[in-house]
Amino acid sequence: MDVSALPKLGVGLGFRDQFRGELFLNVAKVDFLEIISDHYLDLTPFKMRELMELAASFTLVPHGINLSLGSAEGLDLKYLERLAALIDKINPPWWSEHICFTQAGGVDIGHLSPLPFTYEMLEVLLENIATVQRYIKTPLILENITYMLTIPGAEMNEAEFISQLVRRSGCGLLLDITNLYINSVNHGYDMMSWLAQLPLDQVVQLHFVGGHWHSDMLIDSHAQATPPEVWELMAEVAQHTQLRGAILERDENIPALPVLLAELAQARQVIGYTATTSSTSLPEVS
Amino acid sequence: MGLKEVQETLATLYTNSSLRAEFAANPQAVGAKLGLSSKDIAQLAPLAAKQLENFANSLKAKRLNEVSKQLTLSEQALGKQFAELFLVFADTYLPHGIKKHYHDAQAFAQYLQQVPTLTPWLKDLVCYEALNLQTNENKPFLRVKFFNCLIQPILRDLHNKQLSNNYRGMSIGVWLKWPGQEQPRHWLLSFTQKKKR
Numbered sequence A: 001m002d003v004s005a006l007p008k009l010g011v012g013l014g015f016r017d018q019f020r021g022e023l024f025l026n027v028a029k030v031d032f033l034e035i036i037s038d039h040y041l042d043l044t045p046f047k048m049r050e051l052m053e054l055a056a057s058f059t060l061v062p063h064g065i066n067l068s069l070g071s072a073e074g075l076d077l078k079y080l081e082r083l084a085a086l087i088d089k090i091n092p093p094w095w096s097e098h099i100c101f102t103q104a105g106g107v108d109i110g111h112l113s114p115l116p117f118t119y120e121m122l123e124v125l126l127e128n129i130a131t132v133q134r135y136i137k138t139p140l141i142l143e144n145i146t147y148m149l150t151i152p153g154a155e156m157n158e159a160e161f162i163s164q165l166v167r168r169s170g171c172g173l174l175l176d177i178t179n180l181y182i183n184s185v186n187h188g189y190d191m192m193s194w195l196a197q198l199p200l201d202q203v204v205q206l207h208f209v210g211g212h213w214h215s216d217m218l219i220d221s222h223a224q225a226t227p228p229e230v231w232e233l234m235a236e237v238a239q240h241t242q243l244r245g246a247i248l249e250r251d252e253n254i255p256a257l258p259v260l261l262a263e264l265a266q267a268r269q270v271i272g273y274t275a276t277t278s279s280t281s282l283p284e285v286s
Numbered sequence B: 001m002g003l004k005e006v007q008e009t010l011a012t013l014y015t016n017s018s019l020r021a022e023f024a025a026n027p028q029a030v031g032a033k034l035g036l037s038s039k040d041i042a043q044l045a046p047l048a049a050k051q052l053e054n055f056a057n058s059l060k061a062k063r064l065n066e067v068s069k070q071l072t073l074s075e076q077a078l079g080k081q082f083a084e085l086f087l088v089f090a091d092t093y094l095p096h097g098i099k100k101h102y103h104d105a106q107a108f109a110q111y112l113q114q115v116p117t118l119t120p121w122l123k124d125l126v127c128y129e130a131l132n133l134q135t136n137e138n139k140p141f142l143r144v145k146f147f148n149c150l151i152q153p154i155l156r157d158l159h160n161k162q163l164s165n166n167y168r169g170m171s172i173g174v175w176l177k178w179p180g181q182e183q184p185r186h187w188l189l190s191f192t193q194k195k196k197r
Helices: A017-023 A045-057 A077-090 A119-135 A158-169 A177-187 A191-196 A228-240 A257-271 B003-015 B017-025 B027-033 B038-044 B049-070 B072-078 B080-089 B100-113 B120-134 B151-159
Strands: A010-014 A033-036 A060-063 A095-098 A101-104 A107-113 A140-143 A172-176 A203-208 A210-214 A217-224 A245-248 B141-147 B170-177 B185-191
Touching (some): A017 A257, A045 A060, A101 B003, A107 B003, A119 A140, A140 A158, A158 A191, A172 A177, A177 A203, A177 A210, A177 A217, A203 A228, B003 B049, B017 B027, B027 B038, B120 B141
Parallel strands (some): A010 A033, A010 A245, A033 A060, A060 A095, A172 A203
Antiparallel strands (some): B141 B170, B170 B185
């Protein structure tokens, strides 16, 4: 993927209902918004209006959670068609999904589940991504997930798996630096060496937020402010990539919007963004 | 046999407590029961039981969290029973699709109606909240429902965080939503029963 050809969106927020009202009073402080695709696949009149209002003020980037790109049984084409229609409507510069599977054999797992890092798995992902790319022409970027369990039988490590996937699929990378930090803590590896194995020239966007400790594990709960380790990682990544955007992905224990805006300002400083860009480059919404 | 079957097995193990317990005790037997090849069984057998249990518990916790957000009144009224009952219910139902959290909340509300230890007014409150949720769906809606308790005082007391146990009376709720209408119309009336002289 030619990352430099993508627009530089800046630093934004994962949109959540809780701060909808306040958000419109702070349009200039949020460079772009990431929306959860699933929330807009079955548009009620209310959700349709919300989508139109958001799109009128912000560049929107859809973030998928349930396409199950890693499903060996193939993709749910009806779901994919609806997703394609949403992306067509929003006309974003890119969209994102996770490197995981969420369903198999009629069971909806309900969360992002880890994949075995094998060559067979890689081929399944590449085939599914090729199908997706036939339906959706907008550039797709792939996100690394946290994993609480290690699927046995790995033929390579996660970083190598992701590298091969990104290079062979033509997709960009949505690097969740919080996920990287959490995995490095829970599975005991050095995140800088992990990072050094990635094709950093393919990183398009970052996710950042904080998790919480539960007994002896760090949980990816999106419930706390971004910790110092993740800020350090952000600075490191920013030096070696051509970042086009970063999203604060807070889902739980959501504080008042000014607290989130302060984190966005800090991220701009760490990354080296100087000004907001979204108001000058809104795409047309059909 | 291959990756597809391995993923089906994993999905089942993540979401089925009793199978997970069997697997922890004897992965080979469970693998054979699920029709896995010996190669697939050999691949899955080293799955760490603790990691598997942690992940499965995190899935339930995520469901509980999402359902709590939808049934906020019921959660407030039920207190810690809400989570306890949900964890039992979660083993009996698996939601799916883009509205899985909504379906989970509706199914849990139905489940609560069958719990014999819950007082009738709590069941009515759960039913009332589930009906409220249904009107957010993308379809026309007309529903009239009688409740054998005073819903309005319950809502008031929940707001004031001072629940009592005396909500004897009757309520009638009406929900109406036309095609294309953004917000449903809703009427709720509660009547106390006058004592006979």
